[in-house]
Amino acid sequence: MIPWLPPALTDLLIEAAWQTLLMTFGGAVVAIALGLPLALLLHTTAPGGLAPNGWVNRPIGLLVNAIRSTPFIILMVAIVPFTRLVAGTSIGTTAALVPLSLAATAFIVRLFENALREVDRGVIEAARAMGATRTQIMTRVLVPEALPGIIAAITVTLVGLVGYSAMAGAIGGGGLGDLGIRFGYQRFMPEVMATVVLILIIFVQGLQSLGDLLVRRFSRR
Amino acid sequence: MPDDPGPRPAISLHGLTREFRGRGTPLWALDGVSLEVAPGEIFGIVGRSGAGKSTLLRCVNLLERPDSGRVTVLGQEITSLDEAALRGARRGIGMVFQHFNLLSARTVAGNIAFPLEIAGVPKAEREARVAELLPLVGLEERRDYYPAQLSGGQKQRVGIARALASRPRILLCDEATSALDPETTEEILSLIRSIRDRLDLTVLLITHEMAVVKAICDRVAVMEAGRVIEEGRVFDVFTRPAHATTRRFVSEVIGHVVPPGTVARLPDANPGEERRLLQVLFAGPSSTRAVVSEASRRYGLDLNIVSGRIDAIGAEPYGLMALAAYGPPAAIAEATAWMRALGLDVTEIGEDPA
Ligand SMILES: Nc1ncnc2c1ncn2[C@@H]1O[C@H](COP(=O)(O)OP(=O)(O)OP(=O)(O)O)[C@@H](O)[C@H]1O
Numbered sequence: 001m002i003p004w005l006p007p008a009l010t011d012l013l014i015e016a017a018w019q020t021l022l023m024t025f026g027g028a029v030v031a032i033a034l035g036l037p038l039a040l041l042l043h044t045t046a047p048g049g050l051a052p053n054g055w056v057n058r059p060i061g062l063l064v065n066a067i068r069s070t071p072f073i074i075l076m077v078a079i080v081p082f083t084r085l086v087a088g089t090s091i092g093t094t095a096a097l098v099p100l101s102l103a104a105t106a107f108i109v110r111l112f113e114n115a116l117r118e119v120d121r122g123v124i125e126a127a128r129a130m131g132a133t134r135t136q137i138m139t140r141v142l143v144p145e146a147l148p149g150i151i152a153a154i155t156v157t158l159v160g161l162v163g164y165s166a167m168a169g170a171i172g173g174g175g176l177g178d179l180g181i182r183f184g185y186q187r188f189m190p191e192v193m194a195t196v197v198l199i200l201i202i203f204v205q206g207l208q209s210l211g212d213l214l215v216r217r218f219s220r221r
Numbered sequence: 222m223p224d225d226p227g228p229r230p231a232i233s234l235h236g237l238t239r240e241f242r243g244r245g246t247p248l249w250a251l252d253g254v255s256l257e258v259a260p261g262e263i264f265g266i267v268g269r270s271g272a273g274k275s276t277l278l279r280c281v282n283l284l285e286r287p288d289s290g291r292v293t294v295l296g297q298e299i300t301s302l303d304e305a306a307l308r309g310a311r312r313g314i315g316m317v318f319q320h321f322n323l324l325s326a327r328t329v330a331g332n333i334a335f336p337l338e339i340a341g342v343p344k345a346e347r348e349a350r351v352a353e354l355l356p357l358v359g360l361e362e363r364r365d366y367y368p369a370q371l372s373g374g375q376k377q378r379v380g381i382a383r384a385l386a387s388r389p390r391i392l393l394c395d396e397a398t399s400a401l402d403p404e405t406t407e408e409i410l411s412l413i414r415s416i417r418d419r420l421d422l423t424v425l426l427i428t429h430e431m432a433v434v435k436a437i438c439d440r441v442a443v444m445e446a447g448r449v450i451e452e453g454r455v456f457d458v459f460t461r462p463a464h465a466t467t468r469r470f471v472s473e474v475i476g477h478v479v480p481p482g483t484v485a486r487l488p489d490a491n492p493g494e495e496r497r498l499l500q501v502l503f504a505g506p507s508s509t510r511a512v513v514s515e516a517s518r519r520y521g522l523d524l525n526i527v528s529g530r531i532d533a534i535g536a537e538p539y540g541l542m543a544l545a546a547y548g549p550p551a552a553i554a555e556a557t558a559w560m561r562a563l564g565l566d567v568t569e570i571g572e573d574p575a
């Protein structure tokens with residue numbers, strides 16, 4: 001399939017690409033699912049928010065910062081017991097999804113929070129004046145108004161996950177990065193390394209272009 | 222009630238106070254404000270920046286909760302409602318904002334339907350209401366436009382339609398025209414007046430432009446440093462401002478009676494006679510009488526018109542005139558008394574009025 005690589009390696013490459021996709025999108029799905037509610041919670045409980053509450057805001061903010069400031073490679077090792085608890089194992093692609101999701105969630109929460117903060121306060125005030133509940137303000141005003149920023153945040157996170165997933169090879173997560181290291185670097189096969197890098201470039205480019213397209217599509221400013 | 226003084230006010234504010242503690246000294250944004258707005262009235266609140274106008278307006282639907290005092294809207298005491306009841310009450314109070322505050326991700330129709338969606342109105346009903354409101358504000362053609370594709374005036378029309386969507390009886394306007402050019406301001410003001418007439422609304426609006434008050438308000442309150450310093454029918458406040466701040470505001474619209482430099486060019490009085498500068502306000506029926514020439518004949522005075530203008534506030538005409546009166550002091554005093562007896566407002570304005 002890939003003329004300059006032996007057929008066996010092509011199969012490995014396809015498998016690795018699949019693992020990378022799984023780790024990237026899997027991590028992103030969890031990050032969005034956890035990150036958006038958390039960002040809304042942080043945004044509403046922040047000083048001057050819809051329901052300021054330091055007892056909720058500060059601990060969550062602290063936890064998010066703690067995860068964000070831990071280098072990913074250390075985080076991966078540090079949470080092994082937790083990973084085993086969630087995934088049943090600490091080795092393999094599924095296991096790698098746990099630290100990836102965690103890191104991506106902490107990362108995306110702040111990006112989402114920034115996007116929410118960009119929403120015009122006047123619009124929220126108008127919704128309050130109409131008798132909107134807090135939930136209605138969150139789901140019908142904050143999220144739709146912040147949508148371009150939210151999509152941009154998801155794009156950045158996806159691209160970041162592609163990079164992080166390469167490190168997941170360290171705990172047997174597999175993926176393109178892992179393949180590149182094992183064959184390209186450790187077995188001196190520069191053509192494998194080049195192919196891996198090429199695929200990653202195309203992959204990241206594709207994600208970024210799609211993200212930009214969607215941001216433009218939803219920007220009404 | 223046996224001693225009911227008349228129709229119940231649409232909005233009644235009683236003893237509102239609101240303090241903001243920043244760094245340094247605490248600031249009383251509202252320092253004991255009481256107001257009553259009658260049903261169907263367009264009531265204006267004017268004041269300089271920071272006077273507390275927005276804070277007061279936001280107290281009406283409790284976007285801002287006063288530290289103390291009572292807010293009653295259409296007989297319902299808003300300040301005693303719980304959260305859920307307050308949200309219900311807010312649906313009966315429309316609000317229009319200086320910066321429009323439209324949802325940028327929704328079309329014109331989507332914005333107008335928004336308050337109905339919040340209130341759980343079914344889709345078909347929402348669409349019917351939007352179809353009713355679009356022509357009311359003249360935006361049939363712009364139904365599917367996004368706010369970013371509209372002019373300021375069009376955005377404010379959407380804001381007004383949105384405020385009217387849930388058929389409120391009260392409309393609050395916070396500087397609704399301050400971001401618009403004079404021509405568009407006039408359009409929006411006449412729109413507000415026409416919906417008041419058609420929909421039987423009570424409008425409470427705040428502005429820092431006396432021209433807005435003069436154009437559409439029935440009554441006005443002037444605020445300064447968190448207090449209402451003067452209040453009354455627009456005609457009365459404009460023609461007989463009692464407070465210095467009000468006079469300054471009013472002069473923006475009415476202008477100075479005596480243009481600067483005129484006094485210096487007036488001839489001096491003859492020996493034994495005097496020169497007095499009088500400001501005469503004509504309001505009501507006497508404005509049509511030839512008061513000046515008659516006063517001159519009756520009292521043997523030389524009456525020199527220094528300046529004058531005739532204008533109307535609402536449907537009420539008024540004239541404002543500066544006269545230089547030459548003659549014996551006693552005759553000037555008699556003429557002044559005679560004019561006052563006719564219902565004119567005569568004040569001596571001295572030699573060098575500001
Ligand atoms: N949330 C707040 N926190 C602190 N101070 C506030 C707050 N809101 C208003 N103030 C202060 O209260 C005073 C009155 O403000 P308000 O907005 O009511 O004035 P305004 O008459 O509407 O002025 P403008 O014409 O500039 O809109 C101002 O001094 C303002 O700085």
Ligand SMILES: [Mg+2]
Binds near residue numbers: 276
């Ligand atoms: Mg204001």
